[in-house]
Amino acid sequence: MQQSNFASLADFEASKASLKEIRQHLHANPELSFEEEKTAAFVAEKLEAWGYEVTRGVGGHGVVGRLRVGQGNRSIAIRADMDALPIHEATGLPYASKAQGKMHACGHDGHTTMLLGAAEYLARTKNFEGTVNLIFQPAEEAGVPSGAQKMIDDGLFERFPCDAIFGLHNHPGAPAGSFLMRSGPLMASSDTVVITVRGKGGHASRPHLTIDPVMVSASLIMSLQTIVSRNVDPTETAVVTVGSIHGGEASNVIPESVTLTLSVRSFSPAVRDLLERRIRDLTATLAASYGATVEIDYQRGYPVVVNSADETEFATEVVNELVGAENVSVCPLIPGSEDFACFLEHKPGCFLRLGNGVDSAILHNPKYDFNDDSLAVGAAMWARLAERFLWRPR
Structure with a gap:
């Protein structure tokens, strides 16, 4: 033909x-x-x-x-x-x-x-x-x-x-x-992660009596950016984006919890698994170091x-x-x-x-x-x- x-x-x-x-x-x-x-x-x-x-x-x-x-x-x-x-x-x-x-x-x-x-x-x-x-x-x-x-x-x-x-x-x-x-x-694969950081709320003037989830979340956001730069092979491609952060209602109140949402993308199953493992481990360890706890809802999307x-x-x-x-x-x-x-x-x-x-x-x-x-x-x-x-x- x-x-x-x-x-x-x-x-x-x-x-x-x-x-x-x-x-x-x-x-x-x-x-x-x-x-x-x-x-x-x-x-x-x-x-x-x-x-x-x-x-x-x-x-x-x-x-x-x-x-x-x-x-x-x-x-x-x-x-x-x-x-x-x-x-x-x-x-x-x-x-x-x-x-x-x-x-x-x-x-x-x-x-x-x-x-x-x-x-x-x-x-x-x-x-x-x-x-x-x-x-x-x-x-x-x-x-x-x-x-x-x-x-x-x-x-x-x-x-x-x-x-x-x-x-x-x-x-x-x-x-x-x-x-x-x-x-x-x-x-890329596309995964969504919802992280809830739970601390101990209280008056903004007495932070020593609280476990501040806003401060924990701020530290976590910066630490999450090290995953791609320090854990993923430089010849690979990956993205960890914190798309939203919600917590608190007033300037003089330290809230009980803060919720973060992440978009996580990669181009190989191995890197995808690595990202999930590091996000889970880093989040739990960092929160524990401040006395806070976390709940992680890791939702795998399209491969x-x-x-x-x-x-x-x-x-x-x-x-x-x-x-x-x-x-x-x-x-x-x-x-x-x-x-x-x-x-x-x-x-x-x-x-x-x-x-x-x-x-x-x-x-x-x-x-x-x-x-x-x-x-x-x-x-x-x-x-x-x-x-x-x-x-x-x-």
Whole structure:
């Protein structure tokens, strides 16, 4: 099979208007995590009309469209997320969100549209041998438990077997239609820690009769910053951020307790374990040295996104063929997190980044909008990747 026989950008030229219409419809009608009922129905109805075997309600509002062609025994899964964010839109666009306080500020409307565009093309051309599983996932933005984990718990990979899984996120700051690729760790794990420091309250004029949790917390905040600088290998990357501190009500009262919340991020399971161990040990020891006690609620969130080498090499070949190597670059490590990592803990695969424009607003911003110029590129990429994957010999 020659490269010219696989999906190309030219094959999606006529689809640009319809893709734009779908994307802007989804943008105007956002639904939050675990509320994606209408979005899921919209997706399912289109897949059914194109001849897919459609399963609804996978892990909540998840939709899986399956298409088998020929006798090939290879199978691929491609995922797009569907949920929006609780943000009031400030774009002023004619297709701006109709739902007060909700908007597609992360581009999931574009992700869903691109996979629908590929779905229509694959069903029409059937230029492959094997099975395509298209996963439209809810609740990526929800945190733990996320839509990915809920779909896995609902038997996603047992019900819809696949040899590998692929996903994509748009990338503000990179040229529209360009790709950023990286093998191995790509996006960080994200853990949340709630630390309650308990002391002995009293009058501010008699601190010797108290155990001041504010002073203990201040010392703890500074000490926590030594974990990355003195415990983590300098060649590794990690973040420990104290995002909030709450304690006390009045200047003349030493409170009974103070609560800190931390965001902890890393790019390897070993460093992730090290960070948890050191945060627990340092917090308990420091508090005890002042006579205080602590309660630690350590909440593990999304794991590290780790792209497998073979699948990343393959996906890189596909995007090089589609847009030219000059439009493909190495993606830097991204300290944000993504629940596609949950899928990659079960299956080999690759998570790609697609440029959203050099001047794009950042993700989760009220002025963000997905770049429609990337729609046909993303749809063509998914179609070509599926075709190439299912024509490769096992």
